[in-house]
Amino acid sequence: MTTDDLPAAQQVFAAAFLEVDRLGRRWNDPEPEPQGADAARTWLARMDHLLAADPAGCVVAEEDGGLVGFAVSQNRGGVWYLAVYAVQPGIQSKGVGKRLLDAVLDHADGRPGIFSASAHPGATRRYRLAGFTLHPMMRMVGRVERSALPVVQGLRDGRPDDLEWMDALDGRLRGGGHGPDHRYLLENARLIVSAAPDRRPGYVYLDEALGRPVLLAADDPGTAGNLLWDALAHTRGETLVDSITVANDWAVDVGLAARLDLDQKGYLALRGMSEPAPYLADGYVL
Structure with a gap:
């Protein structure tokens, strides 16, 4: 190409x-x-x-x-x-x-490989024959119930000097950092991080134009939940929490508490690796 x-x-x-x-x-x-x-x-x-x-x-x-x-x-x-x-x-x-x-x-x-797969029958057959395990994904859509938003502390806007530890976190969760993808996302989305010395690390990108989180990774489900709540607090109108696998049902709990509707969408295709968690993949940079 x-x-x-x-x-x-x-x-x-x-x-x-x-x-x-x-x-x-x-x-x-x-x-x-x-x-x-x-x-x-x-x-x-x-x-x-x-x-x-x-x-x-x-x-x-x-x-x-x-x-x-x-x-x-x-x-x-x-x-x-x-x-x-x-x-x-x-x-x-x-x-x-x-x-x-x-x-x-x-x-x-x-x-090891990872990608977001549609439910197209011909495509899923091809992916399985190529050795990928297909993990069903969920998504949550709707308008956030503002009265349900909790007070979340210990988070801040991310900076370029956060990218090194973020790559290290990616490596623990999915086998490799995002590298140049972090730099691209930092220029095109809002980055929110949990990076205080007394807190477990994690991050989430928020696409402010679309009003939704697009990539989230954390060291533990509690930190992941706080990051997702904070991202939802910054949304306006209809939002979407995407790419939720079974190993990330903490995100379902947050979405239901925010009064979002649960739905199904495609598969997370994995080969040679386990489901990353706590982790919500982006559809393009995974």
């Missing part, structure tokens, strides 16, 4: 995931809508960051001179993750997806 491929990749991504949303739509869900212009710009910026950070993990598939599929994966120390992977609807049974997945798994070079 090159930077010139990104606009075409965005088009493939938007078409493929609109189809996934339509296939997974429940009877009472609103009709899925195409990706908007703001979301497309954010997606392109994120992919540009990943392509610069580890270009060897980013590959495309072409047919008749046009891009028909792509995969963006990254090595971060001792862990590999698949950020996004899509094939143009209509050619998804021609083996393109398998060849893309094989290519990025070669890039992993035996590292």
Whole structure:
């Protein structure tokens, strides 16, 4: 993949995931809508960051001179993750997806792996055959009940000098730090940390534009719960707590107490590693 491929990749991504949303739509869900212009710009910026950070993990598939599929994966120390992977609807049974997945798994070079997987039947079959365990994920959506918010102390806004211990925490939870992903997130989201000498460490990023937490890691469930409560206190309107696995049911307790609704969404695919906890993955930098 090159930077010139990104606009075409965005088009493939938007078409493929609109189809996934339509296939997974429940009877009472609103009709899925195409990706908007703001979301497309954010997606392109994120992919540009990943392509610069580890270009060897980013590959495309072409047919008749046009891009028909792509995969963006990254090595971060001792862990590999698949950020996004899509094939143009209509050619998804021609083996393109398998060849893309094989290519990025070669890039992993035996590292433990993690990614967020949709519930698309063809994709889940491919992931399982590649040796990944599929852990069902939950999500919580709704408006936070402001009267339920507790007083949380001992947290502060994060700084660049926090990134070293945050990477060390990531290493304990998932086998490798986020490295350059932390620097990207710090520039594009609000960072809240628990870093006082007498407290267990942890952090959460808050996407203030979307009004939701996007990545959380902590040394223990109590710290994780405090971080999530603080993130929810900063949300306005509808919010989302995503990527909750069974090992992170502390997040379900917080969400229910905040009067959010519990739902299901896809899988956390893991190979060679246990469920990270206390940990809420981001869909793109895992």
